Amino acid sequence: MAGTIGQGGTPEKRPVVPYLGAVKVAAAVMAIMIVVGIGVLGVTVAKRVGGAGDKEAGAQPAVAVAAAPPTAFGEIALQLPPRARILDMTMDQRRLVLHLQLAGRDKALMVVDLENGRRLGLIRLEPDPLQP
Known part of the structure; x- marks a missing residue:
């Protein structure tokens, strides 16, 4: 062949x-x-x-801020709302943000000042009543 x-x-x-x-x-x-x-x-x-x-999109350049070293504030007790638990936390040079699960199914953000350990505020996250 x-x-x-x-x-x-x-x-x-x-x-x-x-x-x-x-x-x-x-x-x-x-x-x-x-x-x-x-x-x-x-x-x-x-x-x-x-x-x-x-x-892009007109974003402003980030400006570096010289942060002073944190001052010691000793031991403090941070009061959480009753039956709240911490889901997540993030921080930058001056603030700590705690993502909380409140009693029931509500959620909130607690903002804490890191320079003195003081609670700055609580932001309650509520569903939009117009959304189904």
Whole structure:
């Protein structure tokens, strides 16, 4: 059997695929979409790493504030509302925000001053009565 595959004495008949052209076009379009998507992703990452995303939509540049070192205030007792529990907390240089689960299903945010340990306020989070 000399020769290569497909070059025999009897020609092979290929099966007819009815929508082969459409499949080829769809594969080409998807390949182009993948290449464009990777390009857009690369440009977006490069802009964010370079800091170009901060200037969009009129955002003001962040101003560094020199924070004084915190003063010691000793031990204090911070009064939480009755039957409240802390779900989460975040802080910056001067404030601590406690996300609280109040009695029942209500939630609130308690803001505490870190310089003296004093409670600044409690923000109750209530559902919008207009939303179902």
